[in-house]
Amino acid sequence: MAKVSIKLNGQRVEAQAGSTVLQAAKAAGVDIPTLCHHPALKDIGACRMCVVEVTGQREVQPACTFPISEGMEVTTETPKVNALRKFVLEMLFSERNHYCMFCEMSGDCELQSMAYRFGLDHWTYPSTYGPMPVDASRKHFMMDHARCILCRRCIRACEDLVANHTLGLKARGAKTFVCADMDVPFGDSTCVSCGTCLQVCPTGALVDRRSAFGGREKDVALTSTACTFCSVGCEAEVVTRAHRVLRVEGDWEGANSGLLCVAGRFESLEDGRPRVSSPMVRRGANLVPTTWDEALDQVATKLKAAPESVSAYVTANALNETLDSFTELFQEQVGASVSQLEPSTKRLGLPSEQGLGVIDRADAILVAGVDLDSNHRVVGYAIKRAREEGAELRVYCPSLNGCKPFGPKKSVIRDLKAGIELCQGAQQPVVVYGLGLTPDEASQLAVLRGKASFVALAPAANEAHAASMGLASGSTNHARVAYLLLSDQPQDPLTASLAGECEFVVAHAAYEGHVTEKADVVLPAPLWYEREGTFTALGGRLAQVRPALSPPPGILPEPEVLSRLADRL
Numbered sequence: 151m152a153k154v155s156i157k158l159n160g161q162r163v164e165a166q167a168g169s170t171v172l173q174a175a176k177a178a179g180v181d182i183p184t185l186c187h188h189p190a191l192k193d194i195g196a197c198r199m200c201v202v203e204v205t206g207q208r209e210v211q212p213a214c215t216f217p218i219s220e221g222m223e224v225t226t227e228t229p230k231v232n233a234l235r236k237f238v239l240e241m242l243f244s245e246r247n248h249y250c251m252f253c254e255m256s257g258d259c260e261l262q263s264m265a266y267r268f269g270l271d272h273w274t275y276p277s278t279y280g281p282m283p284v285d286a287s288r289k290h291f292m293m294d295h296a297r298c299i300l301c302r303r304c305i306r307a308c309e310d311l312v313a314n315h316t317l318g319l320k321a322r323g324a325k326t327f328v329c330a331d332m333d334v335p336f337g338d339s340t341c342v343s344c345g346t347c348l349q350v351c352p353t354g355a356l357v358d359r360r361s362a363f364g365g366r367e368k369d370v371a372l373t374s375t376a377c378t379f380c381s382v383g384c385e386a387e388v389v390t391r392a393h394r395v396l397r398v399e400g401d402w403e404g405a406n407s408g409l410l411c412v413a414g415r416f417e418s419l420e421d422g423r424p425r426v427s428s429p430m431v432r433r434g435a436n437l438v439p440t441t442w443d444e445a446l447d448q449v450a451t452k453l454k455a456a457p458e459s460v461s462a463y464v465t466a467n468a469l470n471e472t473l474d475s476f477t478e479l480f481q482e483q484v485g486a487s488v489s490q491l492e493p494s495t496k497r498l499g500l501p502s503e504q505g506l507g508v509i510d511r512a513d514a515i516l517v518a519g520v521d522l523d524s525n526h527r528v529v530g531y532a533i534k535r536a537r538e539e540g541a542e543l544r545v546y547c548p549s550l551n552g553c554k555p556f557g558p559k560k561s562v563i564r565d566l567k568a569g570i571e572l573c574q575g576a577q578q579p580v581v582v583y584g585l586g587l588t589p590d591e592a593s594q595l596a597v598l599r600g601k602a603s604f605v606a607l608a609p610a611a612n613e614a615h616a617a618s619m620g621l622a623s624g625s626t627n628h629a630r631v632a633y634l635l636l637s638d639q640p641q642d643p644l645t646a647s648l649a650g651e652c653e654f655v656v657a658h659a660a661y662e663g664h665v666t667e668k669a670d671v672v673l674p675a676p677l678w679y680e681r682e683g684t685f686t687a688l689g690g691r692l693a694q695v696r697p698a699l700s701p702p703p704g705i706l707p708e709p710e711v712l713s714r715l716a717d718r719l
Contacts, residue, residue: 157223171213171224172200182226183235183264186301187214188350190402192310197301198238199264202226210234236268244275245324246282247296248353255354257366261299278324287337290416291348291358295327298355304328304347311409313534316341328355342527343412349399360419361389361396370396376685376693377414378467378678380526381608382506383687384410388679388698395419395679395698405506405691411527418678421638423661426674428704437672442706442714445671450718452631452654453484460486461629463648465639466494466610466621468708469683469695473612475712476635477619483719487629490621491636491645492610493585497622498592500583501599502606502614505689509605512536514576516569516602518546518591520584523554526607529582529688530556542576544569546591566594573602580605605688614686634658634665635708638677641665658711675708676701683709 152167158178165174170193175182185197195212202213205223210231213224225231242248242261250256282296305317305328316339320329330339348356364370370391377384377398385404389396398415400408429445430437453460462480464473480486495502509515509532522530534556537543543561546569547553555562563569573579579602581595598604610616632649633656641663649655649668657669666672680701687693701707706714 154218154220154222156218156221159224159226165218167218169218171202171204171211171216171218174218175213175224175226180226182213183267184214185260185264185299185352186303188303188307190311190408191303191306191350194302194306197299199235201231201234203228203231232268235264236270239265239268239270240274242299243270243273244277246279246298247277253297253354254357254362255297257368259354260352285336287335288341288343289337290343290360290412291345291356293328293336294355294357297353298328299353300326300328301352303350303352304356307346307350311407311535312342312344312346312531313538314340314342314344314531317347343416344410344527344531345412345415346400346409349408358397360416364394364396365391371698373679373696373698374401374694375679375696375698376687377410377418378469378611378681378685378695379413379418381606381611381613381688382406382526382528383611383685383691383693384414384528385693386410386414390698393699405687406528409528409531411531413527421661423663425661425677426659426666426672427702428674430672432670437666437669442704442711445673446711446715446718449633449656449671449673449715452656453633453715453719456630457484457486459628459630460484460633461631461648461652462486462488462633462635463491464488464616464621464635465637466490466492466608466613466616467639468612468635468637469681469685470612470615471683472635472637472708472712473615473619473621475709475716477621479712479716479719480633483716486633488621489624490610490613490616491623491634491639491648492608492613493623494610494613494617494621495583495585495606495608496613496617498583498585498587498589500581500592500595500606501604503690504580504603504605505687505691506532506605507689508578508580508603509533509536509582512541512576512578512580512603514542514544514572514579515582516544516546516573516579516595517556517582518566518569518584518595519586520582520607521552521554521586522556522582525584525609529605529607533582542572544572566591570594570598573598579603582607585609607688611687612685614690618686630654632656635675636660636663636665637675637708658708673711674705675711676705680705681707 163178193214195215200213201210203225286292308317384406385401400410402408543557545555582605584607632652636659638660646664655669657666658673660675679698
């Protein structure tokens with residue numbers, strides 16, 4: 151890419167053509183203060199903290215939006231620009247209640263950091279603000295308008311990244327506020343609770359209920375990992391302190407570009423099921439705690455007694471290492487049948503090799519057999535962004551009842567042929583499909599092989615690896631012994647029914663539920679943020695899972711449990 155030579159603070163530097171002054175300065179290691187700027191958002195030059203002097207310009211210019219040109223001379227630190235930056239800060243502190251001692255973000259606030267940087271130690275102008283509302287109508291986070299500096303980061307994140315367009319501004323001047331939709335409470339709005347606005351907020355205006363006052367940046371630890379709650383495999387960071395998970399944040403450098411959905415960011419930390427804390431064996435009508443040795447000895451005895459009558463089930467949300475150990479133990483060593491618990495998109499016979507990147511480049515998108523409003527929401531955000539960039543969208547819904555498309559009503563189709571024709575006439579078509587397709591519909595879509603990119607959305611995070619090992623969903627009749635590895639997945643009656651009338655049932659699970667209450671032996675499993683390993687995410691990407699916390703004493707990693715059981719056999 152072409153380079154442009156500019157003079158920055160008297161030093162000659164080269165930068166990419168088309169860059170802004172701020173981008174060129176960052177590339178050269180020159181710090182320019184900002185407030186409304188965020189690297190994931192389009193710049194709007196709202197806060198005026200990044201003003202610089204440009205030779206030949208009558209007034210100072212915002213570095214975040216001013217483009218560079220050959221031979222340009224820029225000065226980033228002068229008495230004039232620093233006086234203007236300090237004035238901006240003084241005005242911001244006078245407009246609303248930024249009394250830091252009462253603010254959850256004190257110590258981590260970008261506004262506060264700027265105040266220290268420019269020597270603000272008192273209020274230069276009298277504060278004229280009156281009482282300002284706090285909107286606590288959302289379940290997971292709230293909005294304190296008194297802390298807002300109107301940087302519009304939250305609005306731009308909702309528009310540019312999530313493409314949900316819930317947030318905006320109302321009124322003018324000192325009465326300007328961030329609002330939702332037509333000025334309704336945030337909890338009653340079209341907000342999808344993805345929390346992107348929360349993560350980009352530079353002050354204490356948006357506050358996470360769970361982690362509020364839980365620790366400053368200097369007090370917490372960050373663990374890079376991947377979300378295991380669907381097959382997208384969003385990259386995230388788990389924030390912990392004092393052996394407690396405070397919150398989950400999106401990784402801006404990840405394949406998901408920092409986006410998370412409500413399930414990955416919030417609901418993943420709110421599971422209220424009782425946890426299995428130690429191995430248990432059934433004595434009479436009750437399950438009683440026991441040692442690992444006694445529990446595994448019982449399991450091994452039953453497996454050796456009837457190897458031809460063993461049925462093993464494993465969740466396809468398990469990590470690669472667990473799936474490998476599980477199949478090696480039960481298929482190769484025991485000789486049992488092994489099935490995955492969740493249904494698989496592989497039965498549809500369609501390609502599944504593409505990830506999120508193809509959606510950003512698509513000019514036509516067909517969504518079939520999946521409700522993106524309920525599942526795989528980050529894929530839905532990407533589709534909405536692509537539609538706003540000009541991509542044609544068709545959502546195949548044989549019945550409009552309950553259909554929640556991500557496009558306008560005209561994009562909803564009841565005839566799959568209309569979507570296929572759209573893709574056949576496009577340059578870069580994408581087909582996003584899920585388990586809602588019938589075999590007949592899947593065969594119709596097969597005509598697009600070689601033309602369209604296929605994105606398969608599976609209910610289980612690691613379906614791709616499970617399928618590569620030949621695992622499929624199903625049940626085995628007449629089994630006398632059943633081993634179910636559930637990890638931290640839900641235990642519904644249908645899953646419990648797989649054990650059928652077995653004489654002996656082993657439940658390897660993190661939580662109590664329908665399966666554990668019927669089991670003869672219960673083995674505890676770690677939670678998603680206590681596991682370590684990899685899984686094969688959307689598009690074949692190898693997602694790395696790292697433990698943010700150690701499991702409680704007495705809970706072993708799943709591969710270690712399977713290894714100990716294998717030793718006994």
